[in-house]
Amino acid sequence: MFKKILVANRGEIAVRVIRACRELGILSVAVFSDVDRAALHVLMADEAHSIGSAVATESYLNISKILEVAKRCGADAIHPGYGFLSENAKFAQACAGARIKFIGPCAASMEMMGSKTRARQEMEKAGVPFVPGTSRALESVQQAKDAAAKIGYPVMLKAAAGGGGKGMRLVHNAQALQPALEAAQSEAQRAFGDGEVYLEKAILNPRHIEMQVLADEHGNTVYLGERECSIQRRHQKVLEEAPSPLVDAGMRRRMGEVAVRVAKAANYCNAGTVEFLVDAEKNFYFLEMNTRLQVEHPVTELITGLDLVHLQIRIAAGEKLPFRQEDVVIRGHAIECRIYAEDADDNFFPSPGKIETLLTPAGPGIRLDSGVYAGWTVPIDYDPLLAKLIGYGQDRQQAIARLARALPEYFVAGIKTNLGLFRRILAENEFQSGKIDTGYLERLLKVEIGADADKKRTANIAAIAAAVFAVLESTSKTAGNGTASNQEGATGPATSSWKKAARTEGLM
Ligand code: MV4
Numbered sequence: 001m002f003k004k005i006l007v008a009n010r011g012e013i014a015v016r017v018i019r020a021c022r023e024l025g026i027l028s029v030a031v032f033s034d035v036d037r038a039a040l041h042v043l044m045a046d047e048a049h050s051i052g053s054a055v056a057t058e059s060y061l062n063i064s065k066i067l068e069v070a071k072r073c074g075a076d077a078i079h080p081g082y083g084f085l086s087e088n089a090k091f092a093q094a095c096a097g098a099r100i101k102f103i104g105p106c107a108a109s110m111e112m113m114g115s116k117t118r119a120r121q122e123m124e125k126a127g128v129p130f131v132p133g134t135s136r137a138l139e140s141v142q143q144a145k146d147a148a149a150k151i152g153y154p155v156m157l158k159a160a161a162g163g164g165g166k167g168m169r170l171v172h173n174a175q176a177l178q179p180a181l182e183a184a185q186s187e188a189q190r191a192f193g194d195g196e197v198y199l200e201k202a203i204l205n206p207r208h209i210e211m212q213v214l215a216d217e218h219g220n221t222v223y224l225g226e227r228e229c230s231i232q233r234r235h236q237k238v239l240e241e242a243p244s245p246l247v248d249a250g251m252r253r254r255m256g257e258v259a260v261r262v263a264k265a266a267n268y269c270n271a272g273t274v275e276f277l278v279d280a281e282k283n284f285y286f287l288e289m290n291t292r293l294q295v296e297h298p299v300t301e302l303i304t305g306l307d308l309v310h311l312q313i314r315i316a317a318g319e320k321l322p323f324r325q326e327d328v329v330i331r332g333h334a335i336e337c338r339i340y341a342e343d344a345d346d347n348f349f350p351s352p353g354k355i356e357t358l359l360t361p362a363g364p365g366i367r368l369d370s371g372v373y374a375g376w377t378v379p380i381d382y383d384p385l386l387a388k389l390i391g392y393g394q395d396r397q398q399a400i401a402r403l404a405r406a407l408p409e410y411f412v413a414g415i416k417t418n419l420g421l422f423r424r425i426l427a428e429n430e431f432q433s434g435k436i437d438t439g440y441l442e443r444l445l446k447v448e449i450g451a452d453a454d455k456k457r458t459a460n461i462a463a464i465a466a467a468v469f470a471v472l473e474s475t476s477k478t479a480g481n482g483t484a485s486n487q488e489g490a491t492g493p494a495t496s497s498w499k500k501a502a503r504t505e506g507l508m
Contacts, residue, residue, distance in 0.1 A: 001317050002026050002077045002101070006070045007045065009081030010060060012371035012387055013295070014041035017079045020309035029073050031066060033059035035379040040371050047073060054381040060084045063091050067098050077101040077316060079309075083383065086292040089114065103316040105291050109266045113289040117160040117198050123286050126265035128258055130286040131277060133200035141178045144199060148177060151201045157181060159188035160196035163288055165235035167191060170202055203285070205437045207278040208232070209244050210290075211259035212300045214271055214311060216321045221263050223256030224304050225330050227296055230436045231425065233348065238418075238441060239425060241335040242299035245396060245434030246278065252330075255284055262289055271297075271312050295338065295388070298369060302334035302392045333396040335403055341384040343416040352380040356414030361406035365392040365399070378415060386417065396434070400426055 004027040007017045014030060018041060021028040030045035035054040042048040049069045052059040059065065061084055070078055078095055080086035080103070089110040095102035104110075113119050120135035132151050137160065138144045148155045148171070157180055159167030167188035169180040181197065189195035208229045215221040228244035229237050247255070259274035266289065273294050275287040297308045315321070343351045358374040370387035372378065378386065389410065391403035404426045410419055425431050428444060 002313065004029060004073065004075045004077075005103070005313070006031065006066070006073070006075040006078045006100075007041065007081065008060065008066050008078050008085055009083070010036055010039060010041055010371070010382065011385060012369050013081040013293075015044055015371050016369055017081060017309055018044050020307065020313060023307075024310060024313060026313070029069070029075050031060070031069055033381075035381055038376065040373055040376065049073065054379065056084065056382070060382075063088075063094050067094060067100070070100050071098060075100060077103055077313070079103040079312070080292070082292050082295055087114065087290070101316050103270065103312050104293075105269050105272060106267070109268045109272075110291045112266050113291050115160050115196075116158060116162065116288060117196065119288060120198075122265055123262060126261055128262055128265070128286050129284070131200040131203065134198045136198065137196040138181065138198060141181060144177055144181050145174055147199050148174065151199075154202040154204070156200045156202040157184040157197050158200060159184065159192060159194070160198055161192035161194040162188060167197065203277050203279050205280070205439050207244075207246060207437050208275065208287075209247065209255070209278050209284065210273045210275045210294075211255050212271070212273055212297070212308075213259050213263045213268070214308075214315070214321065215263050215268050216315045217269055217318055218320050220321045220324075221260045221268070222321060222323075222325045222328060223259050224300050224306065224328055226252060226255060227299055228436070229296065230438050231431075231441050232438060233441045233445070237296065237338065239335065239337055239422065240296035240299055241333065241396075241399075242303050243330060243333065245436075246282065251282065251284075258284075258286070262286060270315050271308055295385070296336050298367060298388060298390045299334040299336050302367065302390065303330050303332055304328060305331070332392055332394050333399045334390055334392045335396075335399045336388050336390045337403065337407075337422045338385060338418075339387045339389055339410075340418045341378045341386050341415045342418050344418055344421055345416075348418065350380065350384045351416035352378045352384065353415040354378075355412060357411065358413075359409065359411035361389065361409035363402075363406065363409075365402040366390070366406045367392065386412075389422075400432065 005021050006029040007014045008031060018028040028045045030042045030048040031051045032039055032042045032048055033052060033054050036042060051065045051069060052062060078100055085091040087110055089107040092102045092104065092107040092110060112122055117135050120130055123130050124135060134147050154170055154172045157169040157171060167184050169184045171177050171180045184197045185195040188197055209226050210229055211226050212224040213221060214224060225242060226244050226247055227240050227242045229240045231239040255276060262274045263272060271293050273290040276284040277287050278284045293308060293312060301308055341351045342348045354377045355372055355374055360368055367390040368387060372386050389406060391399045391406060393399035393402055407419060407423055
């Protein structure tokens with residue numbers, strides 16, 4: 001087993017990996033940029049090293065700096081977390097060259113999945129169902145028109161180097177194809193330095209469901225069930241759950257077996273995720289494979305009872321998977337809320353700054369994977385994910401109830417967060433009945449804008465009324481006519497929200 005692991009990341013995922021190291025008796029090494037000197041992962045690791053300025057390319061994306069620290073401190077492995085260098089084939093290659101084990105797949109698997117057209121070609125060979133379309137670069141408008149006519153409109157233009165929606169265009173008819181193709185190609189060129197674009201049949205209002213896989217270095221590959229990730233906003237996931245309310249045991253087995261076939265075709269090793277689009281008829285299509293541990297891995301951990309980071313480390317150390325497919329049992333239901341430092345009233349714009357007060361939820365069925373503490377200043381330089389609040393229950397209803405109970409226990413002062421959004425989602429009808437697709441959140445936010453403004457106006461009126469009553473009350477008290485006790489009942493909820501605001505203010 002490794003003696004020392006360098007964690008090439010920051011925030012909650014660095015903390016998550018450091019915790020796994022400690023549980024396994026492995027020393028952990030943190031790296032940090034100038035603005036992360038006092039970050040939680042730095043405080044928690046066994047040792048920590050500065051790697052440069054706040055600009056990620058100078059620090060968390062700086063391959064030679066990170067390898068230099070790893071060599072200097074005698075780390076025998078590197079865990080990349082997610083984002084940053086986690087899917088960088090050059091980094092995996094450089095680690096191998098420095099005889100430091102990269103905890104993840106080999107560079108060749110990453111490269112195969114890094115190009116969407118290349119991945120589609122390989123999946124076609126392996127007999128994996130994927131969205132109908134082309135699997136090579138579009139060379140001309142005429143070629144695109146011919147392909148689109150063959151598969152039928154609407155079609156989706158996608159960047160081969162993409163993922164996450166960049167360089168993607170929905171096209172409804174032949175006239176719209178040329179400008180969309182040109183726009184997609186130049187956007188892809190700017191974003192990825194690679195203008196290659198291909199075409200797929202568009203699946204309207206799909207669900208996004210992904211399958212967790214795990215492969216050791218001895219040829220054993222298993223699937224650990226799916227995650228429902230349809231609740232997103234602008235290609236950023238907001239809430240994920242496992243299992244998916246849509247997937248039954250038969251569909252899970254079929255999807256899982258396809259995911260294992262994908263992993264084997266990629267000669268895949270360690271933890272990975274196979275993404276599917278699912279249409280209204282429950283047909284599922286391979287979309288892409290993420291060659292890293294994902295943000296939402298905790299929901300899979302809770303329903304399988306497995307520790308994915310422990311398993312990643314043990315696999316990287318050359319151990320065999322300690323169980324077989326038939327030993328994997330899915331039990332209960334888990335839902336994750338991604339808590340971001342962002343302003344829901346300002347288009348979910350990032351809201352960095354100092355956390356003045358932090359009260360965190362706990363209790364039955366609640367897990368909190370957090371990377372922050374009271375007094376810490378959330379820097380503007382990185383992804384604004386603060387923490388993940390995960391609710392677990394024997395079924396979906398209990399998971400929802402526990403989360404709904406825990407959310408009001410969560411109190412963050414000093415910065416804005418999206419905590420309020422989750423109360424709305426969890427209380428909403430369609431969500432409660434599991435009717436969610438990738439358009440769900442945009443629809444919810446659209447209808448709620450008007451209703452929300454009304455609610456705010458009502459709340460403001462109530463607060464002003466309460467203030468007037470409070471002033472009148474204190475005046476009448478000084479006047480000594482003793483009517484204060486009557487006022488309490490008369491003002492009702494306005495008084496209680498006023499009192500709550502006063503208590504909240506007392507905390508700051
Ligand atoms: C699609 C699609 C419909 N049809 N492909 C968006 C991100 C990228 N990874 C793939 N995406 C999509 N690809 C076809 N052929 C719809 C989306 C999509 C989406 C996918 C997953 C989660 C959220 C999404 C939101 C909008 C569009």
